[in-house]
Amino acid sequence: MTFVRQSGIKNKLLRRFPEEAFDLLAPKLEPIDLPVKHSLVLARKPIEHVCFIESGLASMVAESADGKRVEIRHIGREGIAGYPVLLGVDRTPNSVFMQVRGNGLQVATEDFLLVLEHADLRKLLLRYVHTCELQLAYTALAAAKYNMHQRLARWLLMCHDRLDGNDLALTHEFLGLMLGVRRAGVTDELHILEGMHAIRSTRGNVRILNRDMLIEIAGGCYGVPEQEYDRLIGDSPQPSTLPAHLNGNRHHHML
Known part of the structure; x- marks a missing residue:
């Protein structure tokens, strides 16, 4: 049995678990490597495991x-x-898999x-589901009202x-x-951001050169879900500047 200390957890949601609830769950937590393309949720198949991602991106x-x-x-x-x-369903039509390797x-x-x-x-996790829904809402807003770059x-x-x-x-x-576009379209959009000196793109890598510029470019389609996560869940050590219409000061977020 692997003993996991809450103080050593990187997953921000798990770090916010009430101590009593974490102590109940800790003996059941198993470390797992998450290589690229590893499936975490299969479409229309029973969700047999829940995974708290410690590093990487799904x-x-x-x-x-x-x-x-x-x-x-x-x-x-x-x-x-x-x-x-968390919503009482055992499967979903959506799939989840790793895009950047990590562990969980x-x-x-x-x-x-x-x-x-x-x-x-339960209250904490339902708040998390609310932030997930908000992120989906802003994905729809971005697709409908904002341009590709x-x-x-x-x-x-x-x-x-x-x-x-x-x-x-x-x-x-x-x-x-x-983005829902072909490879050639991706290249064109990356060139736009490179021309604004916000990023540098090479094969298989994008380097962020100017985060504040990216926030300015994204405008109103970025920031609200991030701010809501901080308000309801918090524990976000990475600093970031939100758009001026949301917060005029340096703000910490993670969503």
Whole structure:
């Protein structure tokens, strides 16, 4: 049995667990390596495990009946893969898999659900689900009302929030999935951001050169879900500047 100390946890949601609830769950948590393409949730299959991501980046992907796919949200160390079980469902049409390698802490769904009897924990996790819904809402807003390079800036900021350092191991394939465009379209949009001196793009990597510039480019489609996560959950050590209309000061966020 692996003993996990809450003080050593990197997953920000798990760090916010009430101590009593964490102590109940800790003996059930198992470390897991999360290589690229590792599936965390299979579409329309029972969700057998919940995974608290400690490092790396996972994608939640929606797929149409005729095979069209698009990423609808990220999951990193701010959250969990398999969260639909919190809503009383055992499966979902969406899939979740790793896009940037990392590691996590996995627990069997049946063991996880037993801990939800703790009232304060249940409240925390329902607040997390609220922030997930808000992120989805802003993905829809971005797709409907913002242009492609603004959407790309938003996605890059969201990746940057969840990964260490300024070098993001993102392939053109992944960026195309995020934006719902072909590879050539990804290249064009990256060139726009490079021309603004916000990023430098090379094969399989995007380096963030000017985060504040990316926030300015993304405009109103980035910031509100991040601010809501901080308000309801907090424990976010990475500093970031939110758009001026949200907060005029330096602000800490992670969503």
